[in-house]
Amino acid sequence: MKQVSALDVANLQLEKALERMDLDENTKNQLRKTEKVLTVSIPVKMDNGQVNVFTGFRAQYNTARGPAKGGVRYHPQVCFDEVKALAAWMTWKCAVVDLPYGGGKGGIICNPKELSEGELERLSRRFIYEISSIIGPNKDIPAPDVYTNPKVMGWYIDTYNMLNGEAAFACITGKPVDLWGSKGRVEATASGVVQTVLLSLNYLDIIAEDATVVIQGFGNAGSYIAKFLHDKGLRIIGVSDSKGGVYNSNGLDPIALNQHKKETGTVNTYKRNGTEKITNDDLLKLECDILVPAALEEVINGSNAKDVKAKIIAEAANGPTTPEADEILKEKGIFVIPDILANAGGVVVSYFEWVQNLNGYFWSEEKVHLRLKARMEKAFNEVLHIAQKEETDNRTAAYICAVNKVAQAMKFRGIWP
Secondary structure (H helix, E strand, O other), X not given: OOOOOHHHHHHHHHHHHHOOOOOOHHHHHHHOOOOEEEEXXXXXXXXXXXXXXXXXXXXXXXXXXXXXXXXXXEEOOOOHXXXXXXXXXXXXXXXXXXXXXXXXXXXXXXXXXXXXXHHHHHHHHHHHHHHXXXXXXXXXXXXXXXXXXXXXXXHHHHHHHHXXXXXXXXXXXXXXXXXXXXXXXXXXXXHHHHHHHHHHHHHOOOOHHHOEEEEEOOOHHHHHHHHHHHHOOOEEEEEEEOOEEEEOOOOOOHHHHHHHHHXXXXXXXOOHHHOEEEOHHHHOOOOOOEEEEOOOOOOEOOOOHHHOOOOEEEOOOOOOEOHHHHHHHHHOOOEEEOHHHHOOHHHHHHHXXXXXXXXXXXXXXXXXXXXXXXXHHHHHHHHHHHHHHHOOOHHHHHHHHHHHHHHHHHHHHOOOO
């Protein structure tokens, strides 16, 4: 099977929507282009005294609707094209849930598992120093992503504020609550996914208490999704992480699984109550009501999409389904909740954090959850309406919804100079 890059996927998804939209070619050409990508070298003094030079990126895809918004990931496979793709997805994601943001994304090529805490801190601080000229509360607002977390965001905000001699806490979101982060932010992506899953079950007349769930990827988002769906009465029958997975048709306890992973580093060795080991490939082929890909890109592709037996796919990860797979899933009648809708809960609560920081007034966790639920429901219904009106799939409908909002902003702003 030919490998398709994340950028190829993002471009194909955009083109599919543009084909259905009555936009002039000048606007379409602007929508296809990334505004800016900054590539930086990051020298870090390692614990052994050696200086290693890492490569980092910060991409800003389109800022017609507001400052760029998006996470920073630390991963060995980060590359120039990947951050461009992720920044594009963030642009459409922010638009589909109607946030006053454009899309951004950052990354550093590294393996954080091989770095000490001191090395990780020095890497993080130097990265923010290198990109400090293009970020800020009204320019570009970084946040956590793969292998970054509130602790890293704390280093980010301290570095930015020390460089600028101010207390600009709205520059970074996903911060610890004690550094003016928002309550409800850690589990926000999972909460948004769960909300769209419950709305989909209701739309398809599937009783939640009878539904079975498979989750591929048991990191922060995957583990919270498992817990929240389990609490709603759904049965989690399969989960996996990078080392493999486990399956039990009678159901798995997500709290016990999470504790086991903390103790051993993987869910693959969990053995309670007749649970069986399963590979990541086989996990995706399990018969279930809801499949949640919550790891990295392109896990559902042309070679395995025909074997997917789920009724609903809720894309907690960014870009987990290739365009080739999309066509197969559509033919099979599988209801796909696209990533730019399903996993938008994280950026929604990041927006709430930004608003709270700018105003110096903080909300209760209950208020955060209620406002997240309302925004996700509004976006879900808007996308569903477009899908029905245009007689198209949910992903294309979500793109039509998002791209139209960005195009309208571009139209009213015009071109400077």
